[in-house]
Amino acid sequence: MRFFPLVVPALLMLTTSCGDESPPAGTTTVASTPPRSKAKDVDAGADDEASAESEYVYNPIGKRDPFRTFIAMAEEEEIRSPTPLQRYEIDQYQLTGIVWGIERPRALMEDPEGVGHVVEQGTYIGRNWGKITQITSEKIVVTEEYLTPDGSLVVNLIEIKLNTPGEE
Secondary structure, eight states: OOSHHHHHHHHHHHHHHTSOOOOOTTOOOOOOOOOOOSSOOTTOOHHHHHHHHHOOOOOOTTSOOTTSOSSOOOOOOOOOOOOGGGSSOGGGOEEEEEEOSSSSOEEEEEOTTSOEEEEETTOEETTTTEEEEEEOSSEEEEEEEEEOTTSOEEEEEEEEEBOOTTTO
């Protein structure tokens, strides 16, 4: 008898929802349709062809990305992480030694903290992404390239001469 108050409303709901009555006015019903097969039947009428054409699936292959700008932009530079030699400005480094007369000459650069770094051609040095382009018996040449606001390329050559023991 404890479940009687719950059973009666449940039975009333089941009996009222199983009838063949039409829905009340003002409500809409959705008819379920069986899933369509992708293969077209030969006997398909004009209605089936029209509905097949209205089913569109987007294929992005060969199309441009709609979220990228269509205005020509300058080529994006690769993101590079600075090396320990790029912590200071070029003029803060001292050239303390050069290994000359080998296939790939090397130089010893000393930073302001007194730490030595072995460099060769192609090594980046300084905060402005300077690149060592030449090592001779007396000096190294660092090349810095940058663009001016008007878009012209400026190449700055910086020579760092070898410190002799009496110069310091």
